[in-house]
Amino acid sequence: MIVLGIESSCDETGIALFDSHKGLLAHQIHSQIDLHADYGGVVPELASRDHIQRLIPLTQSVLKASHLALSDLSGIAYTQGPGLMGALMAGASYAMSLAFSLKIPAIGIHHMEGHLMAPLLEENPPDFPFLALLVSGGHTQLVYVYEMGHYEILGESIDDAAGEAFDKTAKMLGLGYPGGPEIARWAQEGDANRFRFPRPMTDRPGLDFSFSGLKTHTLTTYESTAKTPKDRHDVAAGFQQAVVDTLIIKTRRALEETGLKRLVVAGGVSANHLMREKLRLMTQKVGCEVFFPRLEFCGDNGAMIAFAGLRRLEARERNNLEFNVRPRWPLSELKALSTPRGL
Amino acid sequence: MKLLAIDTATEACSAALLLDHQWIERFEIAPRQHNQLILGMVQSVLDEADLSLNALDGIAFGAGPGSFTGIRIAAGVAQGLAFGLGLHVAPISTLKAMAFEAFSKHTHELAAVAIDARMEEIYWGIYRRLTDGSLDALIEDQVIRPEDVLMPDGKNMLAVGTGWATYGDLLTAKTQTLNTLIEPQTFPRASAIAQLGAIVLANEEGVPPESVLPLYLRNNVAKKMAERFRVE
Numbered sequence: 001m002i003v004l005g006i007e008s009s010c011d012e013t014g015i016a017l018f019d020s021h022k023g024l025l026a027h028q029i030h031s032q033i034d035l036h037a038d039y040g041g042v043v044p045e046l047a048s049r050d051h052i053q054r055l056i057p058l059t060q061s062v063l064k065a066s067h068l069a070l071s072d073l074s075g076i077a078y079t080q081g082p083g084l085m086g087a088l089m090a091g092a093s094y095a096m097s098l099a100f101s102l103k104i105p106a107i108g109i110h111h112m113e114g115h116l117m118a119p120l121l122e123e124n125p126p127d128f129p130f131l132a133l134l135v136s137g138g139h140t141q142l143v144y145v146y147e148m149g150h151y152e153i154l155g156e157s158i159d160d161a162a163g164e165a166f167d168k169t170a171k172m173l174g175l176g177y178p179g180g181p182e183i184a185r186w187a188q189e190g191d192a193n194r195f196r197f198p199r200p201m202t203d204r205p206g207l208d209f210s211f212s213g214l215k216t217h218t219l220t221t222y223e224s225t226a227k228t229p230k231d232r233h234d235v236a237a238g239f240q241q242a243v244v245d246t247l248i249i250k251t252r253r254a255l256e257e258t259g260l261k262r263l264v265v266a267g268g269v270s271a272n273h274l275m276r277e278k279l280r281l282m283t284q285k286v287g288c289e290v291f292f293p294r295l296e297f298c299g300d301n302g303a304m305i306a307f308a309g310l311r312r313l314e315a316r317e318r319n320n321l322e323f324n325v326r327p328r329w330p331l332s333e334l335k336a337l338s339t340p341r342g343l
Numbered sequence: 344m345k346l347l348a349i350d351t352a353t354e355a356c357s358a359a360l361l362l363d364h365q366w367i368e369r370f371e372i373a374p375r376q377h378n379q380l381i382l383g384m385v386q387s388v389l390d391e392a393d394l395s396l397n398a399l400d401g402i403a404f405g406a407g408p409g410s411f412t413g414i415r416i417a418a419g420v421a422q423g424l425a426f427g428l429g430l431h432v433a434p435i436s437t438l439k440a441m442a443f444e445a446f447s448k449h450t451h452e453l454a455a456v457a458i459d460a461r462m463e464e465i466y467w468g469i470y471r472r473l474t475d476g477s478l479d480a481l482i483e484d485q486v487i488r489p490e491d492v493l494m495p496d497g498k499n500m501l502a503v504g505t506g507w508a509t510y511g512d513l514l515t516a517k518t519q520t521l522n523t524l525i526e527p528q529t530f531p532r533a534s535a536i537a538q539l540g541a542i543v544l545a546n547e548e549g550v551p552p553e554s555v556l557p558l559y560l561r562n563n564v565a566k567k568m569a570e571r572f573r574v575e
Binding site: 038039040043045046048049052053055056057059060070085086089090091092093094095096097098099100101102103321322323324325 | 378379380382383385386396411412415416418419420421422423424425426427428552553556557559564565566567568569
């Protein structure tokens with residue numbers, strides 16, 4: 001079975017081909033970072049306008065790279081949500097109509113399920129069950145993954161997502177966009193211990209996160225300085241350290257509370273080097289294995305959607321012609337895969 | 344020519360199958376339900392004609408102007424169908440399709456078409472009926488404040504589209520035209536898009552699916568950081 005995966009939930013168009021026997025055949029990601037940079041953040045209408053121009057050229061490109069034709073496809077998976085309404089709709093309209101014209105099944109995939117499954121694309125994939133730390137521009141969640149489709153949210157951010165806090169803080173410091181890589185770059189030459197930053201909500205029980213107060217604290221700290229480049233380096237370093245520490249403390253707590261021995265880290269922020277390093281150390285200390293997607297699959301991509309789609313299509317799931325998108329869609333609403341019938 | 348046409352640009356949603364000079368159409372006023380309806384409508388017209396997708400010669404779609412999400416759904420569907428079937432596409436102006444629809448019911452020579460574009464503007468175009476039945480744009484499709492439109496004089500004219508309901512007073516104040524018939528409840532229809540699309544494809548002016556894009560007309564959708572700071 002060969003599945004075309006289409007991701008268009010935010011500011012990246014990702015298209016991939018996944019083969020149930022050969023694995024990932026090809027993938028392409030078109031990032032809109034340059035398009036949105038002048039606006040200081042993602043402009044939903046511009047994102048949607050870009051997606052609709054990229055879908056066919058990227059599809060042609062992955063087909064060409066795999067020496068395949070449209071007639072070789074057995075199914076199409078697309079991101080159905082959560083995400084930006086117009087961006088999701090562009091991908092869904094194209095995906096559903098292409099599947100309709102080829103008379104093959106199509107399935108809408110939960111974007112975060114895609115991220116959760118991304119480490120399963122690697123050489124040594126984790127077995128179920130595992131704990132997942134999902135950290136992106138839109139989400140910060142600790143998830144108990146019993147099996148594909150069966151998820152329990154153990155904790156999540158009650159305000160800003162970690163990636164969002166990075167973006168907003170970068171903006172306050174007058175750094176570029178997107179904020180995550182910029183903060184990390186400035187933090188490299190900074191002294192993380194010069195200013196005191198809180199580790200929000202770590203002093204009380206529970207697995208929820210909050211990054212909004214930390215963001216405000218960072219602004220107050222920065223405003224109290226002379227705003228020299230050194231101040232910027234140090235504030236960026238202190239802020240990054242505080243976010244990473246907070247994530248680590250809660251993740252460790254979740255591992256201890258659940259007794260799970262495998263940790264999966266996914267989402268755009270999982271590309272952060274400091275976080276990867278500290279998570280490796282922490283999991284070693286508590287005797288757990290940690291799994292990351294390869295760097296290019298930390299952010300949004302079509303490969304994870306193609307892979308999740310393949311699993312669901314194999315379980316005989318498919319959409320009917322009345323397609324819909326879900327800009328807000330709780331992960332906990334998903335259902336475990338049914339056993340394939342007639343196999 | 345066997346041509347499939349779709350339109351999701353406004354509150355209306357429709358699909359039509361043109362079989363030479365006859366057509367089968369599904370049409371509904373269904374705001375924000377286009378994604379749920381459009382492929383079912385396509386299936387339904389094909390079923391009624393007992394025709395397979397592979398028998399089609401081309402695709403036409405209402406390219407805009409209209410709701411941004413609506414015209415992107417139409418473009419995405421047209422792209423998906425045409426790419427999968429290896430067909431060319433005729434992008435048709437929704438304003439032109441509305442003029443075509445209005446001309447089919449009346450004998451007037453001109454149609455001034457207006458869709459409410461929000462932000463105190465309208466999508467605006469004026470079409471003239473030629474003797475061979477084709478349409479010629481007297482005023483090209485544009486986004487404009489209703490008080491700034493240029494109105495032709497002399498000829499009898501059809502005033503078409505929801506823009507004439509929202510900005511009726513402003514627009515009618517400009518019409519010195521005798522015999523203006525106001526038809527605000529005219530929507531773009533896939534049957535009109537199919538007939539206009541057939542002319543485009545017959546003239547080999549169709550585009551490949553990767554070139555299929557919506558016609559937005561309004562392009563200033565956000566302010567850049569630099570522009571924002573300049574204003575403040």
